[in-house]
Amino acid sequence: MSPAQEPSPSPPPGDRSPSEFRAAMHRVADIAADYLECGSRYPVVPHIEPGDVRKLLPSAPPANAESLDALLDDYLRVVEPNTTHWNHPGFLAYFAISGSAPGILAEALAATLNINAMLWRTGPAATELEELVCDWLRQMIELPPEFRGHINDTASIASLLAIAAARQRVREYDIRRHGMAGRPDLPPLTVYCSEHAHSSIDKAMITLGLGLENLRKIPVDAAFRMDVGELEKAIAADRAVGRRPIGVVATAGTTSSTSVDPLRKIAAVARREALWLHVDAAYAGSAAICPEYRRLLDGLEEADSIVVNPHKWLFTPVDCSVLLTRDPNTLKEAFTLVPEYLRTSESGATNLMDYGPQLGRRFRALKLWFVIRAFENPGALCPGAGI
Numbered sequence: 397m398s399p400a401q402e403p404s405p406s407p408p409p410g411d412r413s414p415s416e417f418r419a420a421m422h423r424v425a426d427i428a429a430d431y432l433e434c435g436s437r438y439p440v441v442p443h444i445e446p447g448d449v450r451k452l453l454p455s456a457p458p459a460n461a462e463s464l465d466a467l468l469d470d471y472l473r474v475v476e477p478n479t480t481h482w483n484h485p486g487f488l489a490y491f492a493i494s495g496s497a498p499g500i501l502a503e504a505l506a507a508t509l510n511i512n513a514m515l516w517r518t519g520p521a522a523t524e525l526e527e528l529v530c531d532w533l534r535q536m537i538e539l540p541p542e543f544r545g546h547i548n549d550t551a552s553i554a555s556l557l558a559i560a561a562a563r564q565r566v567r568e569y570d571i572r573r574h575g576m577a578g579r580p581d582l583p584p585l586t587v588y589c590s591e592h593a594h595s596s597i598d599k600a601m602i603t604l605g606l607g608l609e610n611l612r613k614i615p616v617d618a619a620f621r622m623d624v625g626e627l628e629k630a631i632a633a634d635r636a637v638g639r640r641p642i643g644v645v646a647t648a649g650t651t652s653s654t655s656v657d658p659l660r661k662i663a664a665v666a667r668r669e670a671l672w673l674h675v676d677a678a679y680a681g682s683a684a685i686c687p688e689y690r691r692l693l694d695g696l697e698e699a700d701s702i703v704v705n706p707h708k709w710l711f712t713p714v715d716c717s718v719l720l721t722r723d724p725n726t727l728k729e730a731f732t733l734v735p736e737y738l739r740t741s742e743s744g745a746t747n748l749m750d751y752g753p754q755l756g757r758r759f760r761a762l763k764l765w766f767v768i769r770a771f772e773n774p775g776a777l778c779p780g781a782g783i
């Protein structure tokens with residue numbers, strides 16, 4: 397290689413020195429604060445076409461290590477301006493994901509600790525904080541103490557876990573062991589939701605092998621709420637032909653119109669029919685923290701499981717979705733599996749890997765802990781105001 401082609405001196409092998417990291421982190425603080433200070437500096441949606449971002453970047457990975465400043469320069473040049481700005485005051489699409497300063501700080505610290513809280517032993521503080529903040533959220537939305545929560549990435553996954561628990565509760569078919577294929581003894585297992593339920597429920601049916609055909613879309617009333625009479629009819633019709641109803645998904649805050657299904661009435665049907673009731677309150681659940689809105693979700697406390705996304709209306713940077721359930725044992729039964737290399741000796745400790753298919757998990761509780769502590773709790777400020 398001729399001297400002219402020689403690359404600029406590479407940083408030493410291994411991670412960056414603490415002093416270089418510290419300097420870059422200070423620059424990150426400035427970049428982040430500048431961005432948040434001027435939320436409307438960019439248009440909400442960048443005026444670009446698909447492929448324009450790739451054109452600004454080399455197609456092959458760099459051969460030589462680059463400086464942290466070079467990376468941050470390119471972040472400012474390529475990433476920030478070519479982003480859809482969910483933080484923008486004019487962003488009115490979907491249900492906003494609402495970050496906040498305390499949440500951002502916690503994300504940086506969670507990446508710094510870089511733990512994997514699959515077991516209590518591998519993440520004691522993360523495990524216990526996760527249980528604590530889910531319980532704080534439970535209290536803030538006035539659910540009874542038997543609800544226990546854990547954090548997932550999205551409501552889609554939380555609802556999938558809830559439907560898996562509904563399937564697990566049909567114990568006589570032991571689907572966990574025998575699966576569902578090639579079983580003449582196994583009737584089609586049906587789940588009910590309104591025709592305005594979120595598409596994540598359909599996806600859960602696909603993923604769990606229950607099948608879209610076995611998701612009954614119940615008609616709605618004039619206010620787009622599930623028609624409970626139609627729900628009862630559909631359950632009876634399915635039973636009459638030998639199908640096996642296992643669960644109902646009610647929506648508290650639909651994506652299409654913000655309607656809230658009649659939770660208390662649906663809960664009564666679910667109890668009578670021995671069906672798992674899951675409530676999808678992905679964005680509206682956070683509103684229940686305000687006493688004046690909690691009553692709009694009357695009957696929420698009757699559910700078997702509820703999903704609330706703090707990353708939607710609760711100032712927590714994406715991703716953070718809480719699944720609360722009054723039957724954590726059935727959820728655990730559906731998923732727990734402890735190979736030899738994950739056996740630990742603590743008794744009575746929660747191992748978060750038991751509550752879903754994923755083993756590794758991010759430390760998401762830290763940001764929710766920061767957020768809940770950094771803002772006032774309207775329910776605690778005026779207890780009982782809405783009830």
Ligand SMILES: *Cc1c(COP(=O)(O)O)cnc(C)c1O
Pocket residue numbers: 491549550551552553594596647649650651676677678679705717
């Ligand atoms: C946003 C939303 C979902 C999906 O949320 P993800 O966390 O992106 O999976 C599901 N249901 C409702 C009612 C929603 O508002």
